[in-house]
Amino acid sequence: MGEHASKQKNLSAYTGTKGTVNISFTLNGKPVVLKTKDVTTPLLWILRDELGLKGTKYGCGIGRCGACSVHLNGRLARACSIPISDTAGHAVNTIEGLSDSSRDLHPLQKAWVQHDVPQCGYCQAGQLMAASALLSSNPTPTDEEIDTHMVNICRCGTYLRIKAAIKSVASAKALQVEELRQMQLVKRHTLIEERDQPQNDMQETNH
Ligand code: FES
Ligand code: FES
DSSP, X not given: OOHHHHHHHHHHTEEOSTTOEEEEEEETTEEEEEEESOXXXXXXXXXXXXXXXXXXXXSSSSSSSOTTEEEETTEEEEGGGSBGGGGTTSEEEOGGGXXXXXXXXXXXXXXXXXXXXXXXXXXXXHHHHHHHHHHHHOSSOOHHHHHHHOOOOOTTOOHHHHHHHHHHHHHHHHHXXXXXXXXXXXXXXXXXXXXXXXXXXXXXXXX
């Protein structure tokens, strides 16, 4: 979308009367219209205090620790440092919307359970949002790429288990990709054989 079109979209998502402003955005796939008097209020407080989504946590409040990590248009963002006005016309996803299904956990959440990752648990929503942003853009990251991307702070020091859980999801993804590649290869060979078969049959008959 061009800059002009993006500005137009944001303006239409940003209306209000009598000192209040209506801000429209998408939250975990559902449209939200938020009435506010202060457009500088950080997204974190809107999520927790106005919208009742307490999974996103407050840590440092200055964009350093990552406890408040969410996705803004699919990219990792610090909710403590985003004024609510910046969400107008955009898509916000929180830990509550990480899984596509209300009945099943996200693969990363399952890996977190399998690897017994959390200790006190306080930082883990942010860690999961950071890990899912990483795997969305890079489904099979190297160790170095995981280290570079996963900079959220964990006071309990669960870093090794976080890394192991991310690697297990990445390995499963790599296996899936390889299986799909093998299936496509077999399918291609079968199609070539079927295409060549009538020709081969005719050549045999002529001999
Ligand atoms: S609370 Fe937002 S980065 Fe620490
Ligand atoms: S599990 Fe306690 S701060 Fe990370």
